[in-house]
Amino acid sequence: MTPVLSDIQVKDTVNKYKKILEGKDSEIVHQEKWKLRKLAYPIEHKKMGIYQIVQFKSTPELIKNLETEYGRDERIMRFLTVSLDKIGVEYNVNKRKIDAKRLKTEKLESEDKKESKEKESKSVKEVPSEKPEPESGKSNQDKTSKEEA
Amino acid sequence: MLLNESINREREQKKYCRFRKFGIKYVDYKEYDFLLRFVNEQGKILPRRLTGTSAKYQKKVSQAIKRARHLAILPYSTDDLK
Numbered sequence: 105m106t107p108v109l110s111d112i113q114v115k116d117t118v119n120k121y122k123k124i125l126e127g128k129d130s131e132i133v134h135q136e137k138w139k140l141r142k143l144a145y146p147i148e149h150k151k152m153g154i155y156q157i158v159q160f161k162s163t164p165e166l167i168k169n170l171e172t173e174y175g176r177d178e179r180i181m182r183f184l185t186v187s188l189d190k191i192g193v194e195y196n197v198n199k200r201k202i203d204a205k206r207l208k209t210e211k212l213e214s215e216d217k218k219e220s221k222e223k224e225s226k227s228v229k230e231v232p233s234e235k236p237e238p239e240s241g242k243s244n245q246d247k248t249s250k251e252e253a
Numbered sequence: 254m255l256l257n258e259s260i261n262r263e264r265e266q267k268k269y270c271r272f273r274k275f276g277i278k279y280v281d282y283k284e285y286d287f288l289l290r291f292v293n294e295q296g297k298i299l300p301r302r303l304t305g306t307s308a309k310y311q312k313k314v315s316q317a318i319k320r321a322r323h324l325a326i327l328p329y330s331t332d333d334l335k
Contacts, residue, residue, distance in 0.1 A: 145324045145329065147325055186320070191279045
């Protein structure tokens with residue numbers, strides 16, 4: 105099934121926000137992409153959406169700018185920025201470990217050993233953070249709107 | 254009191270807060286399957302007395318559900334959620 109937004113467009117929008125985030129004082133900790141997902145209620149007359157999660161550390165001013173940019177972008181239907189306290193940060197670190205392990209076992213079951221070794225080297229490096237880490241929650245992207253990878 | 258019911262009925266069906274019991278500290282708004290347990294068929298948040306959660310975690314749960322609703326992971330209202 106081909107989404108309205110092509111893959112390239114999705115990547116473009118994601119990169120745009122990544123650049124804002126990778127500026128001076130901020131650091132991206134983790135980024136995740138979900139499959140095309142059915143929405144619980146139609147947004148802008150659309151029933152499916154693309155979700156992206158980014159976890160990062162930054163200053164408050166950057167976050168303000170980010171949010172104004174989100175609001176202006178037609179491709180993004182909904183966004184949510186959440187600040188994580190230390191419990192949230194721990195939870196996310198553990199979750200990434202579990203996900204990485206699960207991916208490893210899935211790969212081992214289905215593919216050759218060589219490929220599984222490659223996967224291990226690519227696994228996500230966890231950055232334990234002391235600051236409260238704002239987690240920019242999903243940006244729901246519209247099929248018709250541009251994409252964010 | 255029913256015929257075959259024991260007298261200590263309340264103690265047998267002791268309610269507990271699942272967060273305290275299992276040591277869960279963070280309620281993730283992204284977990285659709287987990288949050289479904291705290292919501293009825295119409296999508297409404299269930300009261301504490303039915304789910305047995307403590308006050309502190311009930312607040313976290315309801316906050317997570319409201320965030321999920323904003324992101325269209327959970328509906329605001331339906332008829333056929335489960």
